[in-house]
Amino acid sequence: MGVPLIPAGVVIIGWSKKLGAVAEAFFPESLRLSPDFVTQVFSAHFRENLNNFTPMIMLQVAGRKVVSYLTDNGEEKRCFALILHKEEKTSEWFEPLKRLASEITEKDDVKKVSSLYKKFILEKGKRWPKR
Structure with missing residues (x-):
């Protein structure tokens, strides 16, 4: 049994009428994602128009596994x-990701993503079985 894996990072993507999908915040700070990556993740939620979307998705973008x-x-x-x-199972992250999104939205401060993400990982680790 090993230590459970933790995600490589988190990105919060917003929508700009001028620029399209924009990375508003990310953690760790060393995480670098191309504008193409950000656009693909954001747009994968939508079907036909901005009012018809799927809230939770799993996808692969640029060889990376993503839960959004x-x-x-x-x-x-x-x-x-x-x-x-x-190696991570995407389905294990659905509920924790919803909780993280809820907390960040409630605090209305995407810049606090690093501290909230660290707290999120610590809480998830306490309940997660070791591999």
């Missing part, structure tokens, strides 16, 4: 995406 959750408060849509290691 899209929120919509009526005024803005925001995507919370976990970048996973290939």
Whole structure:
């Protein structure tokens, strides 16, 4: 049995009418994602138009496994995406990702993603069986 894997990172993606999908915040700070990556993750939630979307998706982008959750408060849509290691099971991250998105949205401060993400990983680790 080893130590459970933790995601490689998290990115919060918002929508700009001028620029399209934009990475608003990410952690760790060394995480670098191309604008193409950000756009692919955000747009994968939508079918036909911005009002027809799937809130929780799993996808592969640029060889990376991603679990993404899209929120919509009526005024803005925001995507919370976990970048996973290939060995990780995506379904194990659905509920924890929803909780993280809820907490960040409630605090209304995407810049606090690093501290909330660290707390999120510590809490997830306490309940997660070791591999």
